[in-house]
Amino acid sequence: MTSGKFTFAPGTKPLTGFTIKRGIQRGGFGEVYYALSDGGKEVALKLLHSHVEIERRGTELCLNLKHQNLVSIIDIRQDEDDDTWIVMEYVSGKTLDRILTDDFPNGMPVDDARSWLAGLAAGVDYLHDKGIVHRDLKPQNLYREHGQVKIGDIGLSKIITPSQRGAQTESIGTIYYMAPEISRGEYGPEIDVYSSAVILYELLTGYVPFAGETTAEILNRHLTDQPDLNPLPPRLRPVLQHALAKDAAQRTPSLGEFLAEFDAALDGQTINIPTAPAPQPAPQPAPTLPGLVVSEQQVHSRPGKPPRRRTQVYFPADHLGPLAHRNIPLSQRGLEASAGMAAAILFTALLAASGQWTGLFNDSHSATPLTAVAYGLTTLLAAWALLVGTKAWEGTGRESLSWRRLSLLLLGGGVGATGWWLHQVLLVDLPPLAASQTAGLVDSIGSMELVQNNQPTLTGYVMFFGLLFGIRRWWWHTDGFRPKRLRVLSLLLTTSVSALLGLVLQFPLSAAIGWGLGIAIVVQLSAPWIAPELRQARLQEEGATHA
Amino acid sequence: MPSLTETREMPARRTNPNGSLSTNHDRSLLWIDAVGGFLLVTRPAVTIGGPTGADSDIQLLASLSRTHATIHRDNGHYRLQAHAPTRVNRQDVDDWAELSDGAEISLGRSVQLDFHQPSVLSASARLGFQSDHRPAQSLDGVVLVADTCLLGPGRDCHVNCPEWDDSVILIRRDRQWLVRSPRLNLEINGEPLRGEADVSNGQIVTGPELRFHIEPNTPADTPQRGRQT
Numbered sequence: 168m169t170s171g172k173f174t175f176a177p178g179t180k181p182l183t184g185f186t187i188k189r190g191i192q193r194g195g196f197g198e199v200y201y202a203l204s205d206g207g208k209e210v211a212l213k214l215l216h217s218h219v220e221i222e223r224r225g226t227e228l229c230l231n232l233k234h235q236n237l238v239s240i241i242d243i244r245q246d247e248d249d250d251t252w253i254v255m256e257y258v259s260g261k262t263l264d265r266i267l268t269d270d271f272p273n274g275m276p277v278d279d280a281r282s283w284l285a286g287l288a289a290g291v292d293y294l295h296d297k298g299i300v301h302r303d304l305k306p307q308n309l310y311r312e313h314g315q316v317k318i319g320d321i322g323l324s325k326i327i328t329p330s331q332r333g334a335q336t337e338s339i340g341t342i343y344y345m346a347p348e349i350s351r352g353e354y355g356p357e358i359d360v361y362s363s364a365v366i367l368y369e370l371l372t373g374y375v376p377f378a379g380e381t382t383a384e385i386l387n388r389h390l391t392d393q394p395d396l397n398p399l400p401p402r403l404r405p406v407l408q409h410a411l412a413k414d415a416a417q418r419t420p421s422l423g424e425f426l427a428e429f430d431a432a433l434d435g436q437t438i439n440i441p442t443a444p445a446p447q448p449a450p451q452p453a454p455t456l457p458g459l460v461v462s463e464q465q466v467h468s469r470p471g472k473p474p475r476r477r478t479q480v481y482f483p484a485d486h487l488g489p490l491a492h493r494n495i496p497l498s499q500r501g502l503e504a505s506a507g508m509a510a511a512i513l514f515t516a517l518l519a520a521s522g523q524w525t526g527l528f529n530d531s532h533s534a535t536p537l538t539a540v541a542y543g544l545t546t547l548l549a550a551w552a553l554l555v556g557t558k559a560w561e562g563t564g565r566e567s568l569s570w571r572r573l574s575l576l577l578l579g580g581g582v583g584a585t586g587w588w589l590h591q592v593l594l595v596d597l598p599p600l601a602a603s604q605t606a607g608l609v610d611s612i613g614s615m616e617l618v619q620n621n622q623p624t625l626t627g628y629v630m631f632f633g634l635l636f637g638i639r640r641w642w643w644h645t646d647g648f649r650p651k652r653l654r655v656l657s658l659l660l661t662t663s664v665s666a667l668l669g670l671v672l673q674f675p676l677s678a679a680i681g682w683g684l685g686i687a688i689v690v691q692l693s694a695p696w697i698a699p700e701l702r703q704a705r706l707q708e709e710g711a712t713h714a
Numbered sequence: 715m716p717s718l719t720e721t722r723e724m725p726a727r728r729t730n731p732n733g734s735l736s737t738n739h740d741r742s743l744l745w746i747d748a749v750g751g752f753l754l755v756t757r758p759a760v761t762i763g764g765p766t767g768a769d770s771d772i773q774l775l776a777s778l779s780r781t782h783a784t785i786h787r788d789n790g791h792y793r794l795q796a797h798a799p800t801r802v803n804r805q806d807v808d809d810w811a812e813l814s815d816g817a818e819i820s821l822g823r824s825v826q827l828d829f830h831q832p833s834v835l836s837a838s839a840r841l842g843f844q845s846d847h848r849p850a851q852s853l854d855g856v857v858l859v860a861d862t863c864l865l866g867p868g869r870d871c872h873v874n875c876p877e878w879d880d881s882v883i884l885i886r887r888d889r890q891w892l893v894r895s896p897r898l899n900l901e902i903n904g905e906p907l908r909g910e911a912d913v914s915n916g917q918i919v920t921g922p923e924l925r926f927h928i929e930p931n932t933p934a935d936t937p938q939r940g941r942q943t
Contacts, residue, residue, distance in 0.1 A: 176918055177745055177927050190747035190925065201751070209852055259852035313846045 173198055174214065182246050185212060185254070197222075201257060210241065213253040226253050228299060229321045236290030238310070238319040258317050263366075264306035273373040273493065273706040277400065277433065280370040283309070284429060286316020287363055288422035294321070295356045295421065302354060304362035305341045306369065342382055343375045347390045347413050357415035363422055364410030367429075372398045373706075376411065402432045489646035491702075493562030494709045500558050503647065503695045507554040510693035511547055518685055519543030541595040545586035546682060549632065550689040552582050557642040562709075572637045579636025580629045587628035596622055597678045608671045618673045631665075631674045635683060638664050644687065645694035647705075652696040653688070661687040739889050741771060741931040742914075743853075746865065747924065749875050750854030753931065756886050758787045760858055762821065765850070772856055776825045776847035783821060785813065787860060790837035792829070794819065818844070833870040836862045840872045859886050865926070878924050890914045891928050898922065 173190035175181050185202040192199045197216040203209060215222055223243065230240050239256040246252060261269070263283065271279075287309065294301055301321055310317040346361035368376045376394035379385040394411050396404040406428045412418040419425045519539040556578050560571060590597070599621040610617055617627040639661055643649055665683025669676040697705055744752040755771050762785070763770030764778035779798040786793045792813040794802055801820040802811040813819075817829040819841075826844035831837075837860035843853075857863050857872045864871040866881030882900070885892040892910045893900065900907040900921040913919055918927045 173747060173925065177925075178916060178929075189745035189751065192748060201745075203851075207850075257852060259848065259854070260846075 173200070175200065181214075181250075182212060182244055182252050182254075185210060187212070209257040211238075211255040211257045213255060215251045215253070219251050222253075223251055225321070229294075232294070232297060232299075232321075234290055234293045236286050236316050236318055237293070237321060238317050240321070255319075258310045258312050258319065260310055260312050262307050263309040263311070263370075266311075267306060267369065267373065271370075271373065273491070273709070274369075274371045277371065277403075280367060281429065281433070283311075283316055283370060284363070284367055284426055286311075287318065287366070288426040290316070290318040291359050291363065291422045295359070300354055300356050301359050301362075303341065303344075304359055304366065305344045306366060307341070309366075342385045343377065345386070345389060346415070348415050350386060350390065353415065355415055356421070357418050360410055360419050360422060360425055361415075363425060364407055364419075368394065368399070368407055368411070371400075371403070402435065403429065406432045488650065489561075489643050489648050491562060491648050491706070493648075493706060495562045496709070499709075500561070504555050504558045506695055507558075507645070507693045508551050511550040511554060511689050514689045514692045515543050515547040515550065515685075518546070518689065537593060538595050541590055541593045542678075542681065542685075544589055545582075546685045546689060548585055548589075549579075549582045549636075549682070549686045550693060552578050553636070553641045553686070553690050554645055554694055557645045560642050561646050562648075568640075571640075571642060575641060576633045576637030580633035582636070583628035583630070583632030584625060586632065587623070587625045597675045600673060600675055604670065604673060604676055610673055623672075623674050627672060627674055630672050631668055631679065632682075634668050634672075635661075635665055635686075638668075641690065644690050647695050647697045648702055649691075649694075649696065653691045657691070658684060658687045739930075742891065742928050743851075743931050744857075744863075744873070744884075744926060744928050746873065746875060746926040748877065749873065749926075751851065752873055753849065753853055753856045754859050754863060754884075754891075754928070755856060756859045758860075760785045760787075772841070773849055774821075774825060774847045775850060776822065776845075778822050778825060783819075785841075785858065787837065787839075787858065790860070792831070792839055792858075798822065813839075830872075832872060833864055835870075836860065836864060836872070838863055838872055859884075861886060875924065879922055882919070882921070882924070882926075884913075884928075885910065893919055895921070898924075 173193060175187050177187055177189055180186050182202075184205050186205070187200045187202045189201050190198060191201050191211060197214045200212045200214070201209070202212045226240055226243055229237075230243065233239070238258055241254040241256065244252045244254060267275070274280075287304070291301060291304070299321075301318065303320060304318070308318060308320045310319060344362040344365045346358035348355070349358060365375055365377075377385055377388035377392060379388055390413065394407065396407055399407060406419075406425070409417075409428065410419040410425050419428065519542065553575075556575065589595075600618065612626055612630065615626040616624055617630065618624065623631065644657060662680055662684045665679045666676060668674060668683075669679030740755060740757045742754045742756075744754055746752070753772065757771060760772060761770045761781045762772045762774065762778070762783050763781045765773055765775050766780055769781050782796075782798045783800050784795040784797065786795060794800065794807060794811045794813055796807040796809060796811070799822060800807045800811075802813065803818055804820075805811070813829045815829070815831045819827040819829055821827070824845055825847045828842040828844050829839060830842065831839040839858045839860075841856040841858065843855065855873070863873065863884040863886075864881055865873045865875050865878070865884065867874070867876050867878050868881060871881060878898075880895065880897045882893060882895045882898060885894060890912045891914045893902070893907065893913045894910045895907070898921045900919055902911045902913060902917050902919055904920075907919075911917070913928055916927055916929045918925065
């Protein structure tokens, strides 16, 4: 949905008897307004822009259909400029698309999905019984009002009889929900079953089964890829497999039967599904497909600014990665942060006891208990700061780099200052600067020296830890959905960054490497981690908790 | 007999439980393209009731008493006064209940509202319709405006406009609605906005990907046909 620029201003009366109050939606075949009749009746007015004849013909056929699950069409009117308007029942409330984005970004509970499917099946079966195929079923066209599912935008519908299959020459639909046979110009009622199955998949998982960065890629996937059914509850997989069959003849024949199979699967009955046929050959890129008019703009509802949920769609793996949108309760965050802090004590103690690590901090390469305590406490403080500081960002689904880096920079500065104070109190010196390191790129910040008496000053500590915190994306190291519990590459990168900082800031190199490596190890080992195979279940659980 | 226009310019008098008068200056409708319609109420004591009485500031099509409950704002804090069966956060309210951000309000048997005070910088609050009960028009929410009403994409906004690039501030001052935006280039009836401007009389505010207007909560004036330029 987009606001864009609507043709008519609020308060105008382009169609006699109706006053426009606001624009609702723009795109596709025209623009839709919320308007009041002179008597006060709420209506949705749809002004047709293009494909006027296609939609007008489709709408005329549906003008007198009555069903509780269909948005009623009240009339088709011409204005004084001969523009065509469709007067429709106004349905209040959010579209299913908006509900998914706002309330169920990782999928909704099965019972909720079932109620949407039931309404969809009743309305679409009624249309099919009248010989009409909707052709454009998608979450943006579905509403719920007074508990009733409403199917909108049936203007694309057209009469389908066996003799007219394939007669269609032009189509505009939404590519994510488009059945494979549409690319061959076939528009049987099975395409609505396929679209409904895509919608159900999205309701249960939060993302569509076939995604891609271009129209051609998505189309190719509809034609050739088998859907990944693993994220679905096991008993529902055969049902979705049946309804998403590439071959329309092999597909679930009607929405009613789709719902019956869904219910039977929930009851634990075995579903006898025909074997899926072999994938068909890949088609040519979309623009050259016969009888298909699509544009890249349909992939991105707003060019250059895809909606948040679509970001998941383009990169399906991300929904189980550190960019996943999760509803983590505050209590859970607190619990995980506490568990991470407790684990950090253990891992830091093990590390501090390791002579090889603490030896990095001592020029004689023989660590004393006091140096181990000083370096260990600073490492633990840094790890705690990172574990707690990044916990608030986990599962937000967004990654504001500048804001996060600035926050961590300040946090690191604080850790540096505390570390400096600890070393002053405990009278523990860092190893003196090597001769080769006495000429760093930076030796002062304004009038504040970074090094005095061969030891980093307070400014030196603040700069080193601040930059170490600010440069690395530590929230990836602590996220429960990070790819691996401990990534060696990540450790090497952090060590390199800390070494570089040591060289630039004249911070003793061995201490810089020791802290960079130590903090990275402790943080990654301590931060709670959820194995990939358990993440889908965790998302469902968090979604249910949130709801 | 007065003309229709004269009738509309007269404040619609109504009496609240405290005996003072409520006028249409206290209630406005905010229409936002691609977002929805919202009732803006500026009184510090806002009454909620059913359709049988004309006494309520928020008159819902629901089986409620004429004046079912009153929401009072005092120094940025909100309290609900129950005049008929009411629950807040699933607890029966005998007389008064505090309202905090996220409170769930149940009126009578079936009306469910939610209460949000999303911004610490504004004493204004938002009532959302959780059940399907709404005023005679299918509005999307009510904003109890103390001083400002924030429209925009952020969670701290009183009206969430997810597609907007940045926030717009509505300011209630001297019975006027003033509009301002820190970062967006707005136009008022096609003229560039500099600083603040009064939009109380249906002026159309446009900006990148946005358009809205405010009108008094009375029958609309007779409009003229015309395309937007």
